[in-house]
Amino acid sequence: MDITDFYDTFFEEAAELLEDMERHLLELDIDAPDPEQLNAIFRAAHSIKGGAGTFGFDVLQRTTHIFENILDHLRRGELKLRRDIVDTFLETKDMLQDQLAAYRNGSEPDPEAFARICQTLQQMALEELGKPGPEVAAPAPVAAPAPPAEPEPEAAQAPAGEGTGGLRVTLLGVAEKDRELLIEELKHFGSILGQNGDVRRYEVELATGESADDIEAVLCFVVEPEQLEIQALAAAPEAPPQAAVGVPKSEAVAPSPPVGEKKAQAAPAPAPAVSPAQPAPAARAPAGNNGESTSLRVPVAKVDQIINLVGELVITQSMLDQMLGRLDGAMHSELVNGIALLQRNARDLQEAVMSIRMVPMDFVFSRFPRQVHDLAAKLGKEVELVTVGKSTELDKSLVERIVDPLNHLVRNSLDHGIEPPDVREAAGKPRSGRLTLSAQHQGGNILIDVIDDGAGLNRDKLLAKARSNGLAVSDGMSDDEVWQLIFAPGFSTAEVVSDVSGRGVGMDVVKRNIQSLGGHVQILSRQGQGTTTRIVLPLTLAILDGMSIRAGEEIFILPLNAVIESLQPRSEDIYAMAGTDQLLKVRDEYLSLLPLHQVFGIPGARTRPSECIAVIVQGEGSRCALLVDELVGQQQVVVKNLETNYRKVPGVSAATILGDGSVSLILDIADLQRLNRRQSAARQERAAVTEQEPMPS
Amino acid sequence: MTSLKQADLAATVADTHTREFLVFSLGSEEYAIDILKAQEIRSYENVTRIANTPDFIKGVTNLRGVIVPIVDLRIKFHLERVEYGGQTVVIVVNVEGRVVGVVVDGVSDVISLSPEQIKPAPEFSLSLSSDYLSGLASIGERMLVLVDIDKLLTSEEMALVEKTVA
Numbered sequence: 105m106d107i108t109d110f111y112d113t114f115f116e117e118a119a120e121l122l123e124d125m126e127r128h129l130l131e132l133d134i135d136a137p138d139p140e141q142l143n144a145i146f147r148a149a150h151s152i153k154g155g156a157g158t159f160g161f162d163v164l165q166r167t168t169h170i171f172e173n174i175l176d177h178l179r180r181g182e183l184k185l186r187r188d189i190v191d192t193f194l195e196t197k198d199m200l201q202d203q204l205a206a207y208r209n210g211s212e213p214d215p216e217a218f219a220r221i222c223q224t225l226q227q228m229a230l231e232e233l234g235k236p237g238p239e240v241a242a243p244a245p246v247a248a249p250a251p252p253a254e255p256e257p258e259a260a261q262a263p264a265g266e267g268t269g270g271l272r273v274t275l276l277g278v279a280e281k282d283r284e285l286l287i288e289e290l291k292h293f294g295s296i297l298g299q300n301g302d303v304r305r306y307e308v309e310l311a312t313g314e315s316a317d318d319i320e321a322v323l324c325f326v327v328e329p330e331q332l333e334i335q336a337l338a339a340a341p342e343a344p345p346q347a348a349v350g351v352p353k354s355e356a357v358a359p360s361p362p363v364g365e366k367k368a369q370a371a372p373a374p375a376p377a378v379s380p381a382q383p384a385p386a387a388r389a390p391a392g393n394n395g396e397s398t399s400l401r402v403p404v405a406k407v408d409q410i411i412n413l414v415g416e417l418v419i420t421q422s423m424l425d426q427m428l429g430r431l432d433g434a435m436h437s438e439l440v441n442g443i444a445l446l447q448r449n450a451r452d453l454q455e456a457v458m459s460i461r462m463v464p465m466d467f468v469f470s471r472f473p474r475q476v477h478d479l480a481a482k483l484g485k486e487v488e489l490v491t492v493g494k495s496t497e498l499d500k501s502l503v504e505r506i507v508d509p510l511n512h513l514v515r516n517s518l519d520h521g522i523e524p525p526d527v528r529e530a531a532g533k534p535r536s537g538r539l540t541l542s543a544q545h546q547g548g549n550i551l552i553d554v555i556d557d558g559a560g561l562n563r564d565k566l567l568a569k570a571r572s573n574g575l576a577v578s579d580g581m582s583d584d585e586v587w588q589l590i591f592a593p594g595f596s597t598a599e600v601v602s603d604v605s606g607r608g609v610g611m612d613v614v615k616r617n618i619q620s621l622g623g624h625v626q627i628l629s630r631q632g633q634g635t636t637t638r639i640v641l642p643l644t645l646a647i648l649d650g651m652s653i654r655a656g657e658e659i660f661i662l663p664l665n666a667v668i669e670s671l672q673p674r675s676e677d678i679y680a681m682a683g684t685d686q687l688l689k690v691r692d693e694y695l696s697l698l699p700l701h702q703v704f705g706i707p708g709a710r711t712r713p714s715e716c717i718a719v720i721v722q723g724e725g726s727r728c729a730l731l732v733d734e735l736v737g738q739q740q741v742v743v744k745n746l747e748t749n750y751r752k753v754p755g756v757s758a759a760t761i762l763g764d765g766s767v768s769l770i771l772d773i774a775d776l777q778r779l780n781r782r783q784s785a786a787r788q789e790r791a792a793v794t795e796q797e798p799m800p801s
Numbered sequence: 802m803t804s805l806k807q808a809d810l811a812a813t814v815a816d817t818h819t820r821e822f823l824v825f826s827l828g829s830e831e832y833a834i835d836i837l838k839a840q841e842i843r844s845y846e847n848v849t850r851i852a853n854t855p856d857f858i859k860g861v862t863n864l865r866g867v868i869v870p871i872v873d874l875r876i877k878f879h880l881e882r883v884e885y886g887g888q889t890v891v892i893v894v895n896v897e898g899r900v901v902g903v904v905v906d907g908v909s910d911v912i913s914l915s916p917e918q919i920k921p922a923p924e925f926s927l928s929l930s931s932d933y934l935s936g937l938a939s940i941g942e943r944m945l946v947l948v949d950i951d952k953l954l955t956s957e958e959m960a961l962v963e964k965t966v967a
Contacts (some may be wrong), residue, residue, distance in 0.1 A: 412866025658850065704852030749899045750861060750870040751963040753851055761863045767849040779853075 110471055112399060113504065114155045115208050121148040122204070126197050129190055137178075137185050143593070145193075146175040147613055152200065154511050158475045163213050164203045170225050171196050177229070192228060196221055211300045270297070274333040275306040404501045407460055411742070414450075414457045419765040421450045458742070463503050465543040465552075466494040471507070472514055476539060479518045486525050486535055487518060492542035498550055502641060506552065509614040509625075513554040513637050514539065516611070521558030521635050531632065533557065545665055546774075549623075549757075550641050557634040561587060561627070569595065587627035591615040650760070650770065652736040653719065655700045656709035660732075661741055661760055661770045668720040668727065670735060675714040685784060688718055688729045695720065699731040700771075703755060703780050709733055723773030730773075743770065755779045822938075824910040824945060825892060828880045831909070831943055834950045840893045840900065842908055845871075845885055855960055862902060864893065870961060872954070873904040896954045901961060903950075912945075914938050919947060932956075 125148040128141045153168035171193075177183040199221045203213035275283055283306055287299065297309040421443075428436075428443050469491045480487040522528075522537030529535050540555040563586050570577045570589050577589070589595060593612045618625050623641035650661035677689045678697070686697040697718070701709030710716050710733050718729040741760035746753060746769075757772035822833035848860040848871050857876040861868050871891060875883045891902040922934040933953040938945045955962050 415866045706852070744866075744868045746861070746868055747963075749868060749901060750961065754853060756851075759849075759861060759868045761866065761868075765863055766847045767861045767863050767868055769849065769851070 111159065111208075113507075114159055115204060116401065117504075118152050118155060118204055119201075121152055122197055122201055124148050126194065129193055129197065132185070132190060134185050134187055134190065139179070142175065142179045146172065146179055149175055151508055151613070154508070154515070157478070158471060158511070160474075160478075161203075161207050163215070163218050164200065164207065167196070167200060167203065167218060167221060170222055171200075174225055174229050189228065192224055196225065209302045211302065270336065271310045272333075272335050273308045273310055274335075275301075275308070276331045276333065277304055404461075407457075411457050411461070414454050415742070415761060418450050418454050418763070419761075421446055422763055423765075461500050462497045463500050464494060465496045465498055465503070468503055468507055468510060469494055469541055469543075472510075472541060475511075476514065476518065479515065483518060484524055485518065485522055485537060487522055487537045487539055490538060490540045492540060493544050496543040496545060496550065498543070502550075505617060506639065506641070509617045509639065510541070510552065510554065512611065512614050513639075514541070517554055517556040517558065517635065517637075521556035521560075523559050527559075545663065552639040552641070553636055554639075555634065555636045560631040560633055560635050561590070561629040562631060566590065583629075584627075587629060590627075591625070649738070650741045651719075651738050652762075652768065653700075653717075653730075653732040654734040654736050655704070655732050656706040658704075658706055659736060659762065659766075659768045660700070661768050662719065662721065662730070663757075663770065663773075664738065666721045666723060666773045668722055670717055670719040673713050673716070673718045673729070675712075678713050686713065688713070690718075690720065690729070693727075695727055695729045697731055698728045698776060698780050700776075701731070701733075703776060703783060721773045723775075723777050726777065728773075728777060730771075730776075741768075741770070819913050819915045821911055821913050822945070822947065823892065823908065824912060825890075825905040825908045827875050827878060827906055828882060830880075831945050832874075832905075833912070833938070833945045833947050834892070834894065836911060838894045838896065838950050840895050843891050843893060843902075845889045845891050845904055858960065859904060862891075864900065864902070867900060869893065869900050869902050871902040871904060872959065872961065875904065875906065877959070894950055894954070896951050897962075899954075899962070901954055903954075912940065914947075922946070 125145050128145050128148075132138070132141055149168050149172045153165055153172060156162075156165035156168060174183065178185060178189075183189075199217060202217065206213035287296065287308060295311050297311055299306070299308040301307050424443055425447060428440060431439070433440050472491075473489055476487055476489045517539055522539065523531070523533075525535040528537065538555075538557045540553065542551075542553045542555065544551050563583065566586050566589050567577055567579065567581075570592070573592070573595060575589065575592060575595075577586075591611050591614070595611070615625055618639055618641070623639060626638040626640065627635065628638070629635040649664040651664050651667055653660050653662055671690070673688050679687045679689065679694070681687050687694045688697055689695075697713060698721075699711070699713070699716075700706065701711060713731055716731040716733060717735055718731055719735070720727060721730050741762075743758045744760055744767075746756065746759050753769070755772060755776040756769045757775070758770045759767050760770055762768050821836040823836045823839050824831055824833045826832070843864075846862075848862050850860040851858065851870075857873050859871040859873050861870050863869075873883065888907045889904060890908055891904055892908065893900060893902050918938050918940075919936040920938065922931045922937050924931055933949050933956065935947045935949045938947060953959065
């Protein structure tokens with residue numbers, strides 16, 4: 105999986121963010137702007153910047169960075185909102201949209217427009233703020249000179265290229281992959297002055313001493329001659345050469361300049377009726393189609409509905425199968441074959457439908473190596489990235505929405521968590537920091553951890569910062585409470601605001617996003633040893649590898665990752681402890697017995713431990729031996745929420761639907777252990793009471 | 802006959818205060834709920850027991866891929882005979898965005914009641930607090946107990962919905 109797979113996701117996300125931004129901008133009350141809305145606009149710009157940085161969309165990242173600076177001043181009330189400022193912001197938003205479109209088509213955005221908007225924004229920051237804040241001034245020199253530098257050499261060298269034999273190579277309908285190859289090839293002939301366009305028409309300006317024929321001869325190894333146009337750079341850059349070459353496909357190319365127009369009118373062109381205004385949009389439209397992704401965004405509810413319907417279909421099919429078993433196979437062989445076919449198709453359909461929603465965490469994790477690498481370089485740190493649990497499958501809708509929060513957490517860890525190599529060495533740690541991303545299922549949740557071995561959070565600093573921000577804090581707060589402070593809006597302990605993090609917007613966003621998914625964020629931190637940020641998300645619709653077990657007449661599902669082994673206990677390995685509790689000795693280890701039939705009050709189950717099967721399970725760190733009647737099998741199950749229509753059931757994380765259409769409960773080992781402890785405590789209490797006051801017999 | 806029914810229907814539409822009720826039986830008693838609450842009626846089958854719950858919660862079942870809890874009102878109302886037979890049905894109701902199945906002995910009728918036909922319910926036994934009733938109605942010799950299914954199913958004693966700790 106490579107990073108380009110995520111381009112489309114980013115483009116779609118960014119487009120949505122821009123739409124949001126525009127909506128908020130338009131709704132803004134100039135005289136009394138709603139801080140929530142300013143925050144929302146700021147967050148949108150921030151998120152786009154983050155994504156742009158990940159994918160190396162430099163221009164987009166720089167524009168959003170400058171934009172974000174000004175928004176930050178506005179948000180803090182240092183800048184008074186006016187109509188024309190809002191207008192400028194809307195212009196900036198359009199500009200961002202153009203840049204996005206350019207990247208989407210695989211070309212670079214217009215550098216002139218970029219320079220102009222940067223200048224406007226910086227001008228505004230200078231005028232409005234009187235003295236430029238350091239952050240405003242800082243990016244200006246970086247950003248401003250760079251963009252003019254890009255177009256100028258192009259403009260300046262183009263005529264120069266003419267002297268040395270500058271050529272314009274136009275590629276028509278060449279796929280992106282081939283194009284890159286061709287451009288590589290062209291570099292052997294001279295230097296590339298500029299390139300842009302899309303799949304339909306891609307122009308490369310080349311400064312070279314070679315003749316057009318030579319170049320054509322070489323390139324024709326890769327493309328057909330009619331896909332290629334080569335002209336000297338002398339003429340006005342647009343149409344005349346095209347009209348002159350008269351490639352068969354040229355009617356798709358807009359004859360926009362007057363020269364081409366006259367020609368079209370003079371000569372009986374293939375499509376004389378077409379007005380000159382029309383070809384332009386017509387030529388653009390297919391380009392837009394090419395850039396469009398082949399994916400389809402569908403509301404999750406629709407997918408859920410399909411999944412439910414297919415589930416029903418599979419159940420109906422197995423019902424038919426059972427009825428068929430009662431018929432004479434020889435007499436109804438066609439029916440038997442038909443049902444078998446139906447069964448295969450139904451299974452395939454079910455698998456296909458399931459796979460729509462599920463993606464491995466790798467989808468998320470694989471965007472990070474590049475980001476960590478770039479960020480570490482930028483910050484002068486050495487960081488090793490480790491990912492664990494890449495194959496953990498997660499609902500697509502969750503994956504899409506945890507990317508942003510994870511992005512922020514990774515940035516935070518790199519920026520604030522992991523120390524520079526020298527500091528680490530002085531602290532007796534390896535120079536290279538370690539950042540671990542891990543994902544695992546636990547009970548009805550998925551846990552996503554971002555673990556760094558950096559400096560950890562500083563309690564005193566957090567408290568001091570909270571006080572200066574006017575938050576109500578006391579020294580007696582528990583560590584957990586103190587760590588939660590970093591989720592307050594506008595809270596940041598970083599001394600320097602960089603474009604990596606430190607604005608105090610990140611953690612705010614993280615918390616909001618996770619909460620909107622029904623999850624929460626936990627922080628574990630030890631000073632000097634590192635910080636673990638854990639995102640806990642409920643499994644709304646994740647597939648679980650489960651082991652089905654039977655107790656009495658009831659079937660339950662055990663999450664397979666909780667199961668360590670199963671065995672038939674021998675009665676001599678069972679020890680009693682404190683009267684009621686029993687222990688099982690497994691290879692020098694004593695495990696407490698968790699009789700499922702007792703905890704759930706299941707009638708008709710085997711009660712003698714030595715007749716049962718003991719499944720050694722792990723729940724939140726502690727192991728125990730779950731006593732069941734029988735292991736039925738192993739299967740993947742779809743996790744269904746019990747709480748949608750019912751409530752949380754102790755000892756149960758969720759439910760699923762078995763092949764026969766019946767509901768089976770998925771056990772939550774940790775909760776089951778707690779339930780057992782509560783029950784045995786209650787039993788002991790009762791026993792104590794009966795001892796004191798013997799029941800009359 | 803048909804024309805009469807149509808006239809009835811027209812009257813129902815004209816008089817917006819008239820509501821339609823689904824009549825069901827629990828033992829020999831007749832109850833009714835607002836028909837708009839009922840989503841569908843199915844047979845009683847395939848219920849998965851849930852441990853450590855009150856006995857009137859029969860468990861959960863699969864309703865086209867959705868997990869739905871099943872409540873037996875006969876047990877809740879302490880009826881003497883609770884049998885599961887061919888007549889036993891489950892009325893699937895929609896209550897505050899939740900789907901719940903209610904086991905009853907049979908569904909008999911759909912009737913329209915005008916406000917005048919609905920009398921306030923007197924204080925009742927412990928098993929069915931009058932809080933959960935929207936009234937009584939008499940149709941000839943029959944007496945219908947109108948159940949406010951929303952209040953009943955979301956009440957704390959039904960233990961179907963998790964109340965936020967006050």
